[in-house]
Amino acid sequence: MPWDFWLIFLFLAVLLPWRGHSRLKNLLATPHVGIVQRLSLYASTIAFQWFAVAVVGWRAWAHGYSPSELGLATSGRMRIAFVAVLGAAILAAGQWLNLRRMGRFSSPRTAFFRALAQRIFPQSSIEFLPYLALALTAGLCEEFLYRGFAMAVLLRAGLPLWSVVLLSAVLFGLAHLYQRRGGFVSTLVIGTVFGTARIAYDSLIPVMAWHAAVDVVAGIAGPRYLSQAPNPASEREIQPRGH
Numbered sequence: 001m002p003w004d005f006w007l008i009f010l011f012l013a014v015l016l017p018w019r020g021h022s023r024l025k026n027l028l029a030t031p032h033v034g035i036v037q038r039l040s041l042y043a044s045t046i047a048f049q050w051f052a053v054a055v056v057g058w059r060a061w062a063h064g065y066s067p068s069e070l071g072l073a074t075s076g077r078m079r080i081a082f083v084a085v086l087g088a089a090i091l092a093a094g095q096w097l098n099l100r101r102m103g104r105f106s107s108p109r110t111a112f113f114r115a116l117a118q119r120i121f122p123q124s125s126i127e128f129l130p131y132l133a134l135a136l137t138a139g140l141c142e143e144f145l146y147r148g149f150a151m152a153v154l155l156r157a158g159l160p161l162w163s164v165v166l167l168s169a170v171l172f173g174l175a176h177l178y179q180r181r182g183g184f185v186s187t188l189v190i191g192t193v194f195g196t197a198r199i200a201y202d203s204l205i206p207v208m209a210w211h212a213a214v215d216v217v218a219g220i221a222g223p224r225y226l227s228q229a230p231n232p233a234s235e236r237e238i239q240p241r242g243h
Helices: 003-029 035-062 079-101 109-120 123-155 161-175 177-201 206-226 233-239
Strands: none
Touching: 003 035, 003 109, 003 123, 003 177, 035 079, 035 109, 035 177, 035 206, 079 177, 079 206, 109 177, 109 206, 123 161, 161 177, 177 206, 177 233
């Protein structure tokens, strides 16, 4: 593997997780995050991700990787579009239900996600459009980095398919390690599903749509269910009888 690819994998495995952890630590240390800070967070993340994609795409092109290898060329457009829309709808519904469920609980894990939601999710209509741009950027850029570039390089290196999917999912999980162990595990599972789909459909289009849908719903349902304290009555309803 070329030396610059090793640097990119080092960036994905170490520097990017460190950056996420550092930014989260600063956010959680801030008692109140206002609209200006959230908009600045969205803008800087969008710029950073597109810059990363530009550099990685440039190096992939320099080493002769084709759009097809990177999952950017596709055939069977109607089939791909159908899978993209159907999968996005299913995952969006699942994300909505999961956030609603989390909003009913009071625990250290949900308290962490409530604090995170209050700081990064849009709290007004003015913030939603920039957040939407961020969600779409994450869907496009992160899928290119992990399911496009990383999987293409590992496949060309001759690794078995299962290890290519798993390694790309681990890198994806590490990038979300700032969400703690639960976030890492859930992202690892999602990354495995997305990697399998990228192989099955030979395209990044479905997983880009799925990823963006999950993030868009998080920006809508997150403030609705995680920005408020849980309802004690709802917690009693979900307790097993006899307690």
